[in-house]
Amino acid sequence: MKKLVLLFGLIPAITHAQQSYNNAMSDSAVIKLIADDIMVSRTPYNNLHDLTKKVGGRLAGSPQMVMAENWGKKAMEAAGADKVIMQECMVPHWVRGGKDEASVNYKDAGGRVQRFALNALAIGNSLGSGAKGVEGTVLRVNSFDELEQQKDAVKGKIIFYNVPFEETFIETFRAYGKNVVYRGAGASRAAKYGAAGVVVRSMTNAEDNHPHTGSLKYNDSFPKIPAVAIGIQDVAKMNELIDKKFVLNAKLITHGKQLPDTIGHNVIGELTGTEHPEEIITVGGHLDSWDVNEGAHDDGTGVVQTIEILRAFKALGYKPKHTIRFVLFANEENGTRGGLKYAADAKANNLTMLFALESDAGGFTPRGFGFSVSDSVWNKLYAWKKLFTPYGGDMFVRGGGGADIGPLKETFGTALAGLSPDSQRYFDVHHAVSDVFEAVNIREMKLGAVNMAALLYLVDKYGL
Amino acid sequence: MKKLVLLFGLIPAITHAQQSYNNAMSDSAVIKLIADDIMVSRTPYNNLHDLTKKVGGRLAGSPQMVMAENWGKKAMEAAGADKVIMQECMVPHWVRGGKDEASVNYKDAGGRVQRFALNALAIGNSLGSGAKGVEGTVLRVNSFDELEQQKDAVKGKIIFYNVPFEETFIETFRAYGKNVVYRGAGASRAAKYGAAGVVVRSMTNAEDNHPHTGSLKYNDSFPKIPAVAIGIQDVAKMNELIDKKFVLNAKLITHGKQLPDTIGHNVIGELTGTEHPEEIITVGGHLDSWDVNEGAHDDGTGVVQTIEILRAFKALGYKPKHTIRFVLFANEENGTRGGLKYAADAKANNLTMLFALESDAGGFTPRGFGFSVSDSVWNKLYAWKKLFTPYGGDMFVRGGGGADIGPLKETFGTALAGLSPDSQRYFDVHHAVSDVFEAVNIREMKLGAVNMAALLYLVDKYGL
Structure with missing residues (x-):
């Protein structure tokens, strides 16, 4: 030009x-x-x-x-x-305390167990899962309202906060402002109903699979369960399987410590x-x-x-x-x-x-x-x-x-x-x-x- | 944040x-x-x-x-x-017609010949040098005014248009507008006085060494000499040597053809x-x-x-x-x-x-x-x-x-x-x-x- x-x-x-x-x-x-x-x-x-x-x-x-x-x-x-x-x-x-690990397994249409790793990062201030990790069936929710509606089904589950990042907000901080509560409060909100851990969709406009961390704040009234953020490509993979009615189980191993x-x-x-x-x-x-x-x-x-x-x-x-x-x-x-x-x-x-x-x-x-x-x-x-x-x-x-x-x-x-x-x-x-x-x-x-x-x-x- | x-x-x-x-x-x-x-x-x-x-x-x-x-x-x-x-x-x-090549040699303080390659791209519409290339002593000019002042020294030389990209222009197109004449008209302006070829400093704010091409327009009254753009790191290298009074010789091999x-x-x-x-x-x-x-x-x-x-x-x-x-x-x-x-x-x-x-x-x-x-x-x-x-x-x-x-x-x-x-x-x-x-x-x-x-x-x- x-x-x-x-x-x-x-x-x-x-x-x-x-x-x-x-x-x-x-x-x-x-x-x-x-x-x-x-x-x-x-x-x-x-x-x-x-x-x-x-x-x-x-x-x-x-x-x-x-x-x-x-x-x-x-x-x-x-x-x-x-x-x-x-x-x-x-x-x-x-301190993060070690390498964060997360994986999903499910039975495919032929009854075979399939397994894949998630690109995950423990959320800052979250406490570790212990060496054996936490494991549970994945329950996907798209909002806290959905969590409340399904509160009786939360016990023992891994809650997957699948809140899409709002692409139509031209000022991207508005999208962040809308979603950051899930990273910040999602763990305790789910722990209140007995969840084993939470997986949070990263707040990003990017196309890559990097997880985006940040901080959470535990509510001292509830168990301090593990919490990770995952990348958008992994989110898409999980959503595709859940949409097809596969039952997913997730395992999280994290090592966070508050010194x-x-x-x-x-x-x-x-x-x-x-x-x-x-x-x-x-x-x-x-x-x-x-x-x-x-x-x-x-x-x-x-x-x-x-x-x-x-x-x-x-x-x-x-x-x-x-x-x-x-x-x-x-x-x-x-x-x-x-x-x-x-x-x-x-x-x-x-x-x-x-x-x-x-x-x-x-x-x-x-x-x-x-x-x-x-x-x-x-x-x-x-x-x-x-x-x-x-x-x-x-x-x-x-x-x-x-x-x-x-x-x-x-x-x-x-x-x-x-x-x-x-x-x-x-x-x-x-x-x-x-x-x-x-x-x-x-x-x-x-x-x-x-x-x-x-x-x-x-x-x-x-x-x- | x-x-x-x-x-x-x-x-x-x-x-x-x-x-x-x-x-x-x-x-x-x-x-x-x-x-x-x-x-x-x-x-x-x-x-x-x-x-x-x-x-x-x-x-x-x-x-x-x-x-x-x-x-x-x-x-x-x-x-x-x-x-x-x-x-x-x-x-x-x-058509570019082949791989553009440019190099510089000079005698160092000990009289030894030193040689380095330039990261160069022939400028669009420029014609090739022939297989043997063109070679000549480098004459650095910072403007067309300087070229005119030194016109008697141009014959047989490789003219190095060393016009800095103006970082203080907030609207970068202004800097481009100021310098693009050297890419567009520099070859013929130098050929008028018998230059063998021209080397043009890339118009860029980048720190890397990629040369930036673009088009030139030959004036049909003068020989159509080879012209290349070079990256900013190579520009710095040449300037350092010229500032230290070393005499540089440059060789350009280009293959451009107008079909x-x-x-x-x-x-x-x-x-x-x-x-x-x-x-x-x-x-x-x-x-x-x-x-x-x-x-x-x-x-x-x-x-x-x-x-x-x-x-x-x-x-x-x-x-x-x-x-x-x-x-x-x-x-x-x-x-x-x-x-x-x-x-x-x-x-x-x-x-x-x-x-x-x-x-x-x-x-x-x-x-x-x-x-x-x-x-x-x-x-x-x-x-x-x-x-x-x-x-x-x-x-x-x-x-x-x-x-x-x-x-x-x-x-x-x-x-x-x-x-x-x-x-x-x-x-x-x-x-x-x-x-x-x-x-x-x-x-x-x-x-x-x-x-x-x-x-x-x-x-x-x-x-x-």
Whole structure:
């Protein structure tokens, strides 16, 4: 394709003589300065590569968590933080404990026993089955309503939550929001009626067979039964057999253990404010990830964007009026302890938490931001919308934020924003082994950082 | 990440009972109907898979071109076209003719001859070097201005056009537009001063070493010298040595041949208009691709989107007022003969060409459309913008269209539109071996089709 040749053929080459920030520049000129700096920066590629390939999966409590914290501290220092705070934080310590196994057997039309393995991952926080595993007849349900209707048939069964991922929701987080309750509460809801274990259909738009893990929360009133997620191709295989009235038996062998809480850290890089050092603007992502992947989109990209904004501000000589804290939160995936600690510590120190921005929806091309703010703040923010149009981030909607910054709103009423990248590809890789460095497009990730930096600059300059 | 659970957890599951179009529906309801149908459709996946994996690269004149035409005809029929027209069209017939080879040698600091191969692809339409190849000292230039300044030094040299791809242009087509002249005209501009051959830096944002081909146009006044594109890692290697003042010699062996024009076809599926059958709305992409890849984003996705809109309209029982022609253009990459023929034929048959829409910028998540239209048409289109917001395609800008529909504007003054997908990833794969099925996200491609279908529906319903 070459249609734009005529349109753009005459644009002269621009030069890269590095400019510095000065107060006389227009907002659009400052944002362009930031954008130019970030779009040619090699740091995001290098940082994401190191975090995903050298540290890798980094669930709270793991040795990789400690490596990630040390890496984060060094990266913040290299980016030019005025200081780096390692904020201690107790984190949960769940371990997978071994290789998850799941299989199905059934008698075919000729009475022969057929057997196949499922591509399964134990759901985070779930407890192991014991070495012998759990076994039972499969009962398929498509909703909790169906579970309730069949509650007398649940005892001793393996409940198969077969809730399709809603492809017609253009915003894929809506589909996730609809289904995630089955992963989160499905085990205890089934255990209430005596189920032996649960198998949850992965929440994904992908065509592959990777299972997508995530966390559950047991209800202490009921037995803590094993729970696994399975891939979509295995789901299709099971559904085909069940539709043909075959009786399936499933066996699950898992090894999950909840160890005592351990010590982790929020890694906080700071640029100290020149006019209102006691008023804090927060930007961050979470440093932890699931154990089975590289945590690239979730949330390596949020981490890398956070550090990149610090680097760019410092490189351009931008000195914020307010203190900006660049935060790598210790634990989001199975506890959100990092965000809770950050808010509690700010409360204990009587800080003013002006604004918080999180990137935790993947490193995809940015579309805009979701804001949880008052009407007056919304009106102020909305007036800046056009400054984001050249960078693709001008879709401003109400509602949004992030799991790690949520406690700030609860504690202080802080104005929150969440970066909204395009969501089409997120659930292809979310919480699956496929969330790796190679799934990230570096330009898309950097463009997210550009929009985030622009928002932080405006909030810092004009206040809220 | 799980932040949206609370926001969306309570949305009830929607049902998929397939509705049909009826006149009483609001525009937003019709567009939702179209979107729901396309987002759950398996046809785009299957069609793209077949075109890329079973047909593959399909340059004009190749056996794969004929396979692609036959495939396109069947796919149009399967989608429910009222009729399928195979519009004959003479197309250029360039062949690569063999394996392209390029290498560099130089004397290192110790006087030893060092040699390395370049990952090179002959540029389309370029003629072969002869079996012995061409060889010469490398002269690096960063612009045509530099070439002119050094014109007395060009004779017998291999000119290395080292024009960096502009990373600070957020819209990547601007960077392409700035640099593509070196691929297109660089050989003849250098041959004018006696160059032996040219090596062109690939126009890409990717970090890999794939060379990106494309077409050139020789100026008949000068010798038709060999021309190759090379990958970015090889560019870096050469630049490093040249910066260190080593004298490089390069050798190019290419085999390109321009054979006599041959017969191809525009594949035209038609839904005949119920009220204005003589007024034609055109939508399309181009069926041809470069020989070295699967032509997935360029322009398999445009082809698949075109067919998908036809399928959805037919499946929903939508009967357009105007005739809609769904066109797979025969030849865009090295001649744009398909579009020229389509316009000439419409002129010869005295048709009214109301509107034309092309998708030829990749199958990425849609951002909006570019329109080349009059002020009054622009105002009409702009009033529809909000209908596109739920589908991500509401960035309406002036200027745009497509290479294949351009001749309609020249011939008839037809109002033109081009789909504008997000451009961040396009030049990672454009004209390189990496433009394959796996590089396409099916949801993103389908969402492009949704926005295109919505635009066609509105133009058909309200006219222009």
